[in-house]
Amino acid sequence: MLYIPGMNEKRKGTVERAQARQAWRDWLPGVAVMAALAVVQEAGLFGSDGSARVAWSLANAIPALLLGWAVWRGLRRADEYQRVLQLEAMALGFGCLLFGVFVAGLLDASSVGDLRRSVQISLAASVLVWAAALELRGRAR
Helix, strand or coil, X not given: CCCCCCCCHHXXXXXXXXXXXXXXXXXXXXXXXXXXXXXXXXXXXXXXXXXXXHHHHHHCHHHHHHHHHHHHHHHHHCCHHHHHHHXXXXXXXXXXXXXXXXXXXXXXXXXXXXXXXXXXXXXXXXXXXXXXXXXXXXXXX
16 A cells, blocks of 8 residues: 555544554565665676676666555555555556556657657556546545
8 A cells, every 4th residue: 555654644543553564574675675776776796797787687676576565555545545646656557657658658759859768657657647636536435
């Protein structure tokens, strides 16, 4: 579950605060691995020639799996209303991702921009839409 610090903190009871702490514990490994891989990549500490390039590319799937696991565990802990909010926000984020990748493909077909960068921007935008939708729906509660 995507957890936004400060969201409705004053309404939370003991159980909700414990769930929020557990969500942070679930998210931390994925974020730490992602940050470590980004530092290694930006510092140029890992070569990108030959078969090592494949291993490096697949290593970036590890934080994605860890973060997917954190989302799944968060949804399992959530009550029915929280699940509805999460799934609505995820649907909006996924729709944004589909549209962004579609536009990235069109731009690549017309030789405008870099496909990899466009897909990365689409992914980042979809996560931001997910977080914004969750925050806005949470406030309406």
